[in-house]
Every structure is written in C-alpha cells, then in structure tokens.
Amino acid sequence: MPESKEIVAALEKIKSEYAAAAKAAKSSAELGDWKAKYLGKKGELSSVMSSMGALGAEDKKVVGRIANEIKSAVEALYEEQLEAVHSSEYLARLGVVGDVTLPSVGVPRGRTHPLYDTLEEISSIFISLGFSVADGPEIEDDYHNFAALNFPDAHPAKEMQDTFYVSSVGDKEMLLRTHTSPVQIRAMKSGKPPFKFIAPGRVYRHEAIDAAHSYVFHQVEGFCVDNKTNLADLKTVLEMFIEKYFGKRLPIRFRPSYFPFTEPSVEVDVECLVCSGAGCKACKNSGYIELLGAGMIHPNVLSNCGLDPNIWQGYAFGIGVERFAMQKYGVDDMRLFYKNEMRFLGQF
Ligand SMILES: [Zn+2]
Known part of the structure; x- marks a missing residue:
C-alpha cells in the first residue's frame, strides 16, 4: 500500500511537470494528448488519486486537497492553452507567420532629404529678402551655358573633362548644364529689367567624386539687375543671407576671383563650422x-542679352547647396548625401 508521503511525492512530480508539457503542445491534437495524460481516466492524476483509498481520513483530506488544486490548475491551463493553440492554428490557415500579439516594431516615417530641406531653406531666406524664384532646363545648349555668359571659345570649363555633352539637336551641341547661370540668360532674353530672382536646381560636371565633389550637385543662382545695384548691395545681401542661414554672424572672407560672366568677381568663404x-x-x-562665387555681371553678358551696360547693372552669385548643408549639419563628406543610407538620413 502506498503511503501518504509517496502519494504526495507523486503529486509534486505532476505539479512540477504539467505546465512545461502544456507549453510544448503546439497543436490542438498535442494539447488533447496532454490533457489525457493528466486528466484522462487512465491519466496520471486519476491513477494517483485512485491509490488514496487506503489512506487514513486525515491523510486523505490533506492529499485530496493537493490533488484537487493540481486538477483545477491543469484544467485552467488547458482552457488557456487551447485558446492560444486555436488562434495560432487559425492564423496559420490565413497564412500569417509569427505571433501577432507581440508589440509592433513600428513603421519608419518618411521624411524629406536634408539636401531638399537645405534648398528650401536657402530659397525661403532669399524670398524673405525680396527675391522671386525662377527655373530653367537642365539640358542646355552651348550658347546659354557658355557663349552668352562670356566664356571664350577655348575656355577650359568647356572641355570634355568638365562638361557632360549629350546628343546634338540640329547644329546645336547639347549638354547637361554645368551651373545655374543659363537661367540668367533665359530671363534677360525673355523679360525686361529690373530682375531680382534666385534659380535653384541641379547641375552636372564631369568631376571625380571625393569628400567635397560630385558629378551632380545643387546650386542656387542669385541674380539682380537694375540701374543702380552695386557691389556693396551684393555684399550686404550675402552677409544677411549667411547670418540668417547659420543663425549667427560668422567670419566671412571675400576673395578676388575670376569668372567669365562677372567683373569684378569674388569668392565668398566662411569659417568652417565643422572644425571652427x-x-x-x-x-x-x-x-x-x-561657399559661393559671385560678382558684378559682366557688361558683355548684359549686351549679349540686349541690355545696354551703360544703363543696366547688377550682381549674380552661385551657391553650392551641398556645401551649405555640410556646414550646417557638420557633415564632412558630401558622398553621404547620395548613398541613401537610412542610418545617416534618419538623423535629420
Ligand atoms: Zn574644417
């Protein structure tokens, strides 16, 4: 005859095993076997309980209570597991993989590209300074991209290594514009002064790619023509723009330079924000x-567009958008903007 101690030990064994066994049952069939093993007529719990007959009244009471507790716990767990197994079997029939009750990983939100944001910001500052916005084609002819802008025929910028030429249209040699300045020519040819606009857009140059150069990049052309605008106005506008864009006054340097389409020409440098x-x-x-090149519009450019340089004058500038973005965000390699690397883009 088993003694009370042995029966309790057998119950304790069941108690220590049933829960893990239930978790291992992944289908309703397996769960049914599990139920039979513990609660069935020939199951472990029944066989232990049937051996209780020989116990004394006091022992029977104690052992009976333990057995009933286990039985209720097994029954409750069965209901719980049955629901889980049914729902996973249902999802499997629908072709859903995985546990849909787990917390979602979240859907990443789209955002604008930092270069687009920079272009927008530059534009909005110039709009606040009274400039309007003009546009022009990215595929240009030699006349608008070079000749009308006073490039001598043998200018090195026209050589194959700098310019992407595309198929000719009739006798016109077509190219991908190397700067946004052709928009000036188109504006002067189709309208009447005064002019005061910016022309943001993409430009192309046949350049080796490195941390500071790319074969496609963005410029914002600035252009102002009337009968009194001078170099001091250009300096003021650029200083105001740089201060607004960077949110503080920065050391700025105007260096004499050369561009075929401006005279005098300057290059504008600002203290590097990446390294201060x-x-x-x-x-x-x-x-x-x-950051940019600028100058007073060359009299030849005005005459080429039918404007008398003795009456009309003005300035032009070309802003490198990537450089402004790099300075503002502390990016030291331009190539990062074009890689579509989510870890990089997600920082903006
Ligand atoms: Zn630096």
Whole structure:
C-alpha cells in the first residue's frame, strides 16, 4: 500500500511537470494528448488519486486537497492553452507567420532629404529678402551655358573633362548644364529689367567624386539687375543671407576671383563650422570653406542679352547647396548625401 508521503511525492512530480508539457503542445491534437495524460481516466492524476483509498481520513483530506488544486490548475491551463493553440492554428490557415500579439516594431516615417530641406531653406531666406524664384532646363545648349555668359571659345570649363555633352539637336551641341547661370540668360532674353530672382536646381560636371565633389550637385543662382545695384548691395545681401542661414554672424572672407560672366568677381568663404577654423577634411585643412562665387555681371553678358551696360547693372552669385548643408549639419563628406543610407538620413 502506498503511503501518504509517496502519494504526495507523486503529486509534486505532476505539479512540477504539467505546465512545461502544456507549453510544448503546439497543436490542438498535442494539447488533447496532454490533457489525457493528466486528466484522462487512465491519466496520471486519476491513477494517483485512485491509490488514496487506503489512506487514513486525515491523510486523505490533506492529499485530496493537493490533488484537487493540481486538477483545477491543469484544467485552467488547458482552457488557456487551447485558446492560444486555436488562434495560432487559425492564423496559420490565413497564412500569417509569427505571433501577432507581440508589440509592433513600428513603421519608419518618411521624411524629406536634408539636401531638399537645405534648398528650401536657402530659397525661403532669399524670398524673405525680396527675391522671386525662377527655373530653367537642365539640358542646355552651348550658347546659354557658355557663349552668352562670356566664356571664350577655348575656355577650359568647356572641355570634355568638365562638361557632360549629350546628343546634338540640329547644329546645336547639347549638354547637361554645368551651373545655374543659363537661367540668367533665359530671363534677360525673355523679360525686361529690373530682375531680382534666385534659380535653384541641379547641375552636372564631369568631376571625380571625393569628400567635397560630385558629378551632380545643387546650386542656387542669385541674380539682380537694375540701374543702380552695386557691389556693396551684393555684399550686404550675402552677409544677411549667411547670418540668417547659420543663425549667427560668422567670419566671412571675400576673395578676388575670376569668372567669365562677372567683373569684378569674388569668392565668398566662411569659417568652417565643422572644425571652427582648426582645419578638417571638409575645409581641406584651411579653416575656411568656399561657399559661393559671385560678382558684378559682366557688361558683355548684359549686351549679349540686349541690355545696354551703360544703363543696366547688377550682381549674380552661385551657391553650392551641398556645401551649405555640410556646414550646417557638420557633415564632412558630401558622398553621404547620395548613398541613401537610412542610418545617416534618419538623423535629420
Ligand atoms: Zn574644417
């Protein structure tokens, strides 16, 4: 005859095993077997309980209570597991893989590209300074991209290594515009001064790609023509723009330079924000970064467009959008903007 101690030990064994066995049952059939093993007429619990007959009244009471507790727990777990197994079997029939009750991983939200944001921001500052916005084609002819802008025929910028030429149209050699300046020509040819606009857009140059260069990049052309605008106005507008864009006054440098379409020409540098003037990859260790080229419109350009340079004058500038974005966001390699790397883009 089993003693009370042995029966309790057998019950404790069942108690320690049933829950893990239920979790292992992945289908309703397996769960049915599990139920039979513990609760069936020939199951473990029944056989232990049937051996209780020989116990004394006091022992029977104690052992009976333990057995009933286990039985209720097994029954409750069966109901719970049955529901889980049914729902996973249902989802499997629908072709749903995985546990739909797990918390969602979240859907990443789309956002605008940092270069687009920069282009928008630059444009909105110039609009606040009284400029309107003009547009022009990205595929241009030699006349609008070079000749009308006073490029001599043998200018190095026209050579194959700088310009992407595309198929000719009639006797016109077509190319991908190397700057946004052709928009000036189109505006002067089709309208009457005064002009005061910006022309944001994509430009192309046959250049080797490195941390500061790309074969496609963005420019914002600035253009102002009337009968009194001078170099001091250009300087003021650019200083106001740079201060607004960076949110503070930064050391700015105007360096004499040369462009065929402006006279005098200047290059505008601002202290490198990536390294605060100490020197880094983005500024080629100079402490300054060249942000834009500018100047007073060359009299030849005005005459080419039918404007008398003795009456009309003005300035033009070309802003490198990538450089402004790199400075503002502390990015030291332009190539990062074009890689579509989500970890990079997600920071903006
Ligand atoms: Zn630097």
